[in-house]
Amino acid sequence: MLSGNYVVALDKLPDYNERHNSYVLSQLENGRLYYLMGNWEQSQQSLEVAYEEVEKQRRAAKYQLSRGVQNVGAVLSNDSALDYKIPAYEQGMLHTYQALNFAFQGDLSASLVEVRRANLVQEQALRDNQQSIDNAKNTLINEGLDVTKLYSAYPDMSGIVGGIKNNFQNAFTFYLSGVLYEINGDLNDAYIDYKKALEISPDNKYIQRDVLRLAYALHMQDELALFKNELDVSLTEISKSEMSDGGEAIVIVEQNMVASRQSVSLNLPVYTRHSDIRFFSFSLPVYRQNTVSTSLTLTNNGQSHESQDIVQLQSLAAKSLVDELPWLLSRQVVRVVAKEELRRKMAKEGGDLGNIIASIYNVTTEKADTRSWSTLPANVKVIRVPLKHGSQILSLSNGRDVTNVELDVTKNSRHLVNVIDIGGKLQTRQTVYF
Amino acid sequence: MKKLLLISTIASAVIIAGCSQRTVVQYGDEKAVETTDINFGSTDLQKVAANMANSLINSPVVGTMTQNKRPILFVERIKNKTSEHIDTESVTDSLSTKLLQSGKFRFVDMTRVDAVKKQIDFQQESGMVDATKAIQFGKQVGAEYMLYGNLSSIVKSNQDKSDVYYKFTLRLMDLESGLVEWADETEIRKTSEKKTIGW
Numbered sequence: 001m002l003s004g005n006y007v008v009a010l011d012k013l014p015d016y017n018e019r020h021n022s023y024v025l026s027q028l029e030n031g032r033l034y035y036l037m038g039n040w041e042q043s044q045q046s047l048e049v050a051y052e053e054v055e056k057q058r059r060a061a062k063y064q065l066s067r068g069v070q071n072v073g074a075v076l077s078n079d080s081a082l083d084y085k086i087p088a089y090e091q092g093m094l095h096t097y098q099a100l101n102f103a104f105q106g107d108l109s110a111s112l113v114e115v116r117r118a119n120l121v122q123e124q125a126l127r128d129n130q131q132s133i134d135n136a137k138n139t140l141i142n143e144g145l146d147v148t149k150l151y152s153a154y155p156d157m158s159g160i161v162g163g164i165k166n167n168f169q170n171a172f173t174f175y176l177s178g179v180l181y182e183i184n185g186d187l188n189d190a191y192i193d194y195k196k197a198l199e200i201s202p203d204n205k206y207i208q209r210d211v212l213r214l215a216y217a218l219h220m221q222d223e224l225a226l227f228k229n230e231l232d233v234s235l236t237e238i239s240k241s242e243m244s245d246g247g248e249a250i251v252i253v254e255q256n257m258v259a260s261r262q263s264v265s266l267n268l269p270v271y272t273r274h275s276d277i278r279f280f281s282f283s284l285p286v287y288r289q290n291t292v293s294t295s296l297t298l299t300n301n302g303q304s305h306e307s308q309d310i311v312q313l314q315s316l317a318a319k320s321l322v323d324e325l326p327w328l329l330s331r332q333v334v335r336v337v338a339k340e341e342l343r344r345k346m347a348k349e350g351g352d353l354g355n356i357i358a359s360i361y362n363v364t365t366e367k368a369d370t371r372s373w374s375t376l377p378a379n380v381k382v383i384r385v386p387l388k389h390g391s392q393i394l395s396l397s398n399g400r401d402v403t404n405v406e407l408d409v410t411k412n413s414r415h416l417v418n419v420i421d422i423g424g425k426l427q428t429r430q431t432v433y434f
Numbered sequence: 435m436k437k438l439l440l441i442s443t444i445a446s447a448v449i450i451a452g453c454s455q456r457t458v459v460q461y462g463d464e465k466a467v468e469t470t471d472i473n474f475g476s477t478d479l480q481k482v483a484a485n486m487a488n489s490l491i492n493s494p495v496v497g498t499m500t501q502n503k504r505p506i507l508f509v510e511r512i513k514n515k516t517s518e519h520i521d522t523e524s525v526t527d528s529l530s531t532k533l534l535q536s537g538k539f540r541f542v543d544m545t546r547v548d549a550v551k552k553q554i555d556f557q558q559e560s561g562m563v564d565a566t567k568a569i570q571f572g573k574q575v576g577a578e579y580m581l582y583g584n585l586s587s588i589v590k591s592n593q594d595k596s597d598v599y600y601k602f603t604l605r606l607m608d609l610e611s612g613l614v615e616w617a618d619e620t621e622i623r624k625t626s627e628k629k630t631i632g633w
Contacts, residue, residue, distance in 0.1 A: 059471065060632065109514055116517035120589060127592075 006037045024053040025084045025371055028094065032375040035097055036420060038429055044101040047094055051117075054086055054094075080369050087324070088125035088168035089316040090373045092118050096173050099180065103416060104431050108184055115177040125168035129323075136326035143333045144271035150329055153266045160290045160318040167320035171201035172252075172311040172380045178210065179250055183414050183433045187218055197310070204308045206384045246388045247413035251396070253296055253307055254377035255421040258314050261285040261321070261370040270333060280336045284328060285368040287318050291378035296421070298383045299395040307381040314378045328369070377422075387415070400424040410434070472598050472626045474520050482602045482620050483528035489618040490606070491536050496616060500538045507533070507606075508542045508577040516587035516600070525602075526581075542577045579615070580607045595627040 010033050016023045027050040034043035086094070095118035102111035140147050178193035191214040198207045208231045215224045264286045269277045291314050296307040346357065385394075387409045394405040396419060403426040407415050417430045468475045490496060499505050509530055512522035523545075533539045557568040583604035590597045599621065606616040 059626075059628070110519060113514065113517055113519050120517060124591070 006033050009033055010037075021081060021083045022371060023084075024050050024086060025373065027053070028086070028090065028373045029375050031094075031097065032373070035101065036375075038104075040101045040105050044098060044105075047098050047101070050086075050094060051098075054091060057083075057085070080367065080371065082369075084371050086373075087320045088121060088128075089170060089313070089320055090376070091121045092125075092168060092170045092173050093313070093373070093376055095121060096170075096176060099176060100418070103180065104418075104429065106431065108180065108433065111180055112184060115173075115180055118173045118177065122168060122170070122173070126166075129166060129168070133323055133326065136330060139330045140326050140333070143330055143337075145268060145329065145333055147326065149268055150266075150325065153268060154284065154325065155264055155286050155288070157287055157318045157322060160287050160314060161322065162312060162315045164312070164315050164319055167316055167323050169200050170311050170316065171197040171204070171207070172382075174200070175207060175310055175382065176252070179416075182214075187214055190214060191218055191220075201310055204310055204382070206308055206382050207310070210384070245411045246386060247409045247411070247415065248384065248386045249300075249392075249394060249407060249415040249417055251298060251307075251383040251385075251394070251417045251419060253381040253383070253419040253421055255293065255296075255381065255398075256291050256378040257422060258317055258372075258374060258376045258378050259287055259289050259291055260374045261368070261372055262288050263368040263370060270337065278340075280333075280340070282329065282332050282336065283368045284325065284332075285321060285370050287314075287321065290314065293379050294398055296381060296383070296396055296398045296419070298385060299397075300385060300392060301388065303385075305383050305385050307383045310380050310382045312379045313376050317372065317376075396426060396428070398424070398426060401426045403428055405430060407432075472596055472624045473518050474516070474600065478600065478622050478624075479525055479528065481622065482525055483532060485620045486529055486602070486604050486618060487532035487536070490533065490604075490616060491538060493616050493618075496538070496606075499615070504538060504540045505579055506540045506542060506575060506577050507579045507581055508544050510544075510580050510582035512582070512602075512604075513584045515584055517589060518587070520585065522585060525585075529581075529604075542575070578609060580609055581605070582607070593628075595625060597623065597625045599623050 010030070013029055013033070014022075014026060016026045020026075027046045031043045031046035031050060034040075034046060095114045099111040099114035099118070102108075102114060137147055140150075174193045174197035178190040178197060181187075181190035181193060191211070194207060194211045194214060198204070198211050201207060212224070212227055212231065215227060262285070264284055266282050266284060267279045268282055270280050271277055293309065293312070298305045298307070350357070387407065389409055389411070392407045392409050394407065394417070396403050396405065398421055401424055403419075405417055405428050407417075407430070409415070412434060414433045415430055416433070417428060420427045464476070465480065466477075468477045507530075509526045512526055514520050514522050530541055534541055554569055554571055557563040558571065581604065583602065585600065585602050587601070588599045600623075601619055601621050603617065603619040605614050607614050
């Protein structure tokens, strides 16, 4: 994939059928690869299938008997036997990419439907969030494991997580939603979404400019006064960006790929029901490397503009994993204790041979679940520039590669440019709305 | 013994053959109420089209409009503001069909303008059609009224249940004066509850 050879990458992806527990993940990866190839329709179909699976999971009964059967399988081996459950940040990106698929096919109202679905995902995640983490911690304590021991033994991912508050709030989703609403003429809806994006990513200059511009256009006097105190973008910059007969370019840069999960082994003490403390070996997923973020420069008409980060998907992935840890561990505790009981029984009844077989089974089936949507970009940046009328050339550079985009600018034309920066090489696509 | 074996083989073959038919296809009643899931479905589409058409046909304002003539309408579009991919053109098709069948209105179709232009071009320019029998440009009748609307939804869900509320609003605008002569709305609510135990 790093060399840009997406067709080969697609061939290498496994082809699961519906009943396989990683089917939904394979559809997400397919969707992303088709998107990178520019094959909007195929990408849309794959992501639609993934969305159907998510909806099926959501509609399922509260106590699913089939899940019970799966759980038994997972208790006997490892977490990879369970259906892949898509975390909230991946669901948000699913709808964001669907919105982009529709936008690049010219269907603005369909892309707005997807943007509304992304919004619903974020609202649902907000409600589920804190409750779920508390429940998990309580379950762990009931199983006899000390939660503080877990966090002190687990490798420190705080560098990767950074300063984000939760694992699903994605400024990119809100910003794209604002852009699409603005193109559609719904300035009020766009303003609300730009403000949400600003709340998550307050240092992004382009979002600040957009909020101010719309506050001005919608005559939000009270909010304008508030913003002028907090933000450092002067009003004169706004009037400059309202060119009389030109248009604008909204450049969305997707850089690098999110790191894949790796496995780490921890030895933690568990209070077993034979009322003794024993150390068990657990295998948990972890993110070891952080990904590098390099800035892009856009030059047009002698002026250069720097890109600004809008979301670090690597941080969202890491935070999502940290929040998931108590659940992962609680399942493993049940599993490891069950396997230990199996080993004791087999040792009693089968003697040494039984002991050896059970130990081998314990060791070989304990693997961390390292599944995740690994073709997502590591971070997303944005550049938004006003353009003069006529034929314009945007020159984009990331320090290693330079590429040019030619645009034909007419009055109020909005050019959506998507830049893929993987392995240092740049690749661009564009569409235009009037 | 052999007879038993033979019977059991035949029986199991029959059962396996029967088991291999996984799906059963049947025709249903197109007016039946459909409750597969909480999304916008056929029953909602039929209800909306029927309500709006009846409301428009029986409205007093429209009564005065249609006393001596049949006004000419065109359907602009229904804006989909929901979080589902709904084919709103299908809703407007049902609606305009019902209105046409009532005999009180006439319609022009803005979605086929290009096809018509192509056809008239062919008749006039291609030289294959008899000039006396060909259709002339510039003889079409203009629309007097425009039908347009919005479809919006409010979705709420929690652990146990989901609730979706649809609101379909339709307006009739006089193109010359800009006045909205008629407006109506249809509301639909669908709820679904999660089963406690299931497969």
